[in-house]
Structures are given as C-alpha cells and as structure tokens.
Amino acid sequence: MPSIMQEKKRLLTGLQPSGTLHIGNYFGALKPFIDLYDSYDSYLMVVDYHALTTMRNPEQLQENIRNIVKDYLAAGVDSEKITLFKQSDIAQHTELAWIFECLVTVPVLMQAHSYKDKVAKGLEANAGLFNYPMLMAADILLYDTQVVPVGEDQRQHIEYAREAANKFNNAFGKTFTAPTEHIIDGVGVVPGTDGKKMSKSYGNTIPLFGTKDEISKAVMGIVTDSFGGRPENVYAIHTLFRPESELDALYEEKEGNYKALKEVLIEDMEMLVAPMRERRDGITDEQIREVLASGAEKARIYAEAKMQDVKNKIGVTV
Ligand code: ADP
Numbered sequence: 001m002p003s004i005m006q007e008k009k010r011l012l013t014g015l016q017p018s019g020t021l022h023i024g025n026y027f028g029a030l031k032p033f034i035d036l037y038d039s040y041d042s043y044l045m046v047v048d049y050h051a052l053t054t055m056r057n058p059e060q061l062q063e064n065i066r067n068i069v070k071d072y073l074a075a076g077v078d079s080e081k082i083t084l085f086k087q088s089d090i091a092q093h094t095e096l097a098w099i100f101e102c103l104v105t106v107p108v109l110m111q112a113h114s115y116k117d118k119v120a121k122g123l124e125a126n127a128g129l130f131n132y133p134m135l136m137a138a139d140i141l142l143y144d145t146q147v148v149p150v151g152e153d154q155r156q157h158i159e160y161a162r163e164a165a166n167k168f169n170n171a172f173g174k175t176f177t178a179p180t181e182h183i184i185d186g187v188g189v190v191p192g193t194d195g196k197k198m199s200k201s202y203g204n205t206i207p208l209f210g211t212k213d214e215i216s217k218a219v220m221g222i223v224t225d226s227f228g229g230r231p232e233n234v235y236a237i238h239t240l241f242r243p244e245s246e247l248d249a250l251y252e253e254k255e256g257n258y259k260a261l262k263e264v265l266i267e268d269m270e271m272l273v274a275p276m277r278e279r280r281d282g283i284t285d286e287q288i289r290e291v292l293a294s295g296a297e298k299a300r301i302y303a304e305a306k307m308q309d310v311k312n313k314i315g316v317t318v
C-alpha cells in the first residue's frame, strides 16, 4: 500500500495555466508551497484539465503551461526535490474524479461558491466547471495529501475533497486521508489594484513576472481613495514586501505623497522579482519538457498504486 511507504507528510498544490501569474497567486499559494516544501514529500501540479473548463485556444494553453512551469522554477522551486508534473499526464486524476462524481450529490456541488461566481460572471456553465471540485478532490486524494497550501477562495474546495474522502471511506472502507488547507493569515486574500480580491478575471492584477514597466504601470494604477491619509490599498499590498513596523514609519514620513509611496513599493517589488526574472529568462522549453516528463514518471508510481486499491475496493476487478 502506498501510504505505508510514506515517511514525510505530503504537501500538494496546483495552479491553473489559464493566464499570467500575479502576486496574489504567488503570495497566496506558490510562496507558501515554496516555504514548506523541504519539510514534506511535496507535489506541485499544473492543473491543465481544470483550465480546459474555460480555455478554447490550444496554442495559448500550451504557452501558458510552459510559462507556469517557468514561473514555478524561477520563483524558487527545485524540481529535483519535489514532484512537479502536469495533471493531464496522469490519467488517474480524471478516472478518480468520475468515481467521486458517482458519490457526491448534485445538491452538494450546487453549493459551490466558485461555480456560482464564475457563472454569474458570464462563464459557460459547462459540466466540467460544475464538477471542477471533484477533479480537484481527485488531485489531492490520489496522493494521500495531508496539507494543501491555497488562497482563501479555495477553502471550500478543500472541504469538497474531505466530502469526497468521507463518502468513499463510508461506502468502501478507509482508503483516503482527509486533507487540511494551509491558508496564511493576512495573505489568503491579496487585494488587487482596485482594492477587491486580486484575480485574473477582474483585470486588477500586478503580474509577478512583468517587466519593470508593466509592474510600475500596475502599481501606479492602484486606486487611492483615502483623503490625504494612508493609501490603504497601496499599504495592504506593500505589507507583502516589507514588515509593517518599517512601513508605518515610511507611510508617516511620506504621508499624503501617494506617488512617492508607490515608487517605494515598485522598488521593493523589483528587489524580489528582478533575480527571479533573470533566472526565468535562462529556462528553456526543452528543460521544461524534461522536468514535466520526470515529474510525471514519479507521480505515476503513486497514482497507479492508489488507483488499483480504489478499483479493488469498488468492485471493478474480477
Ligand atoms: P485567479 O483568481 O487569479 O484566477 P486562481 O484561481 O488561478 O487565481 O488561483 C490560483 C491560486 O492562487 C489559488 O490557490 C488561489 O487561492 C490563489 N489566489 C488567487 N488569487 C489570490 C489572491 N488575491 N490572494 C491570495 N491568494 C490568491
């Protein structure tokens, strides 16, 4: 059984290759993963089948996949130390999702905030979007994951993974481990340039790997609706880059001078991003293919064993 072989606890997260990574993705999900991965048996995915719920352009999807792997590596992920792979390379994810779809009810899935929000925003209500939490449950449970670093908006999705695990365990005997979300206080919801949650779909992002000009443009566009006092939206984003104790003095010194404060924020971002950007420029497409191939090889070992156990339990092996 795979779980007996496991020594360290397992950490797993994934991001959709559906656009350009922004600082909300970095501080909400990727950095927490990077900070923790050494102490765990760690898995990092590119969840490309999830992106298919909204994407219809194959060239764009391919480019986004290559870009997100570059982002992972440039941000500090060492692919030798973790299992870095692409969801679509491991067929067991979609296979297990189907089994969960046969266990979790439609009324329970209908409560998903994320589904309702996306449809309210005008996204097509396709069945994949509706079943999205079951594929995510499979991503997590297939590897007996204990800890899942994500932003606040994914909290309910981890609950769905626990629901799928419970349903299966109750029906067929203890098989899956209930995962826990890892959401960092104060970082679970990084605000965007308009003060609302930063999100690709709101057009309010600051790109993580933008050029200095792109980052400057986004920062200069942060809405400052305070009247002479502290520009709260700028300050909130700035806390990601400098301790509040330092910021308080700075914001007092430059009170009311929004432009100067934004310029300091740009420089602080640049200090973090410039070395990562340089590293990113040196990563080739060939390297990416190699990293993904070797990650898939590692992930497959566990996924195949776990899926065989599932098949034995549900009664499809004779
Ligand atoms: P988006 O909302 O931009 O489409 P995703 O849904 O692809 O972002 O999110 C990828 C990961 O980044 C998830 O773990 C999500 O919780 C996290 N995340 C996204 N936006 C934020 C944010 N504004 N603050 C904190 N974490 C975020």
Ligand code: TRP
Pocket: 012, 013, 014, 015, 016, 047, 050, 135, 136, 139, 140, 148, 149, 150, 154, 157
């Ligand atoms: N739903 C997540 C998001 O939109 C992406 C995701 C898919 C994921 N499978 C996962 C995150 C498994 C953590 C673990 O950001």
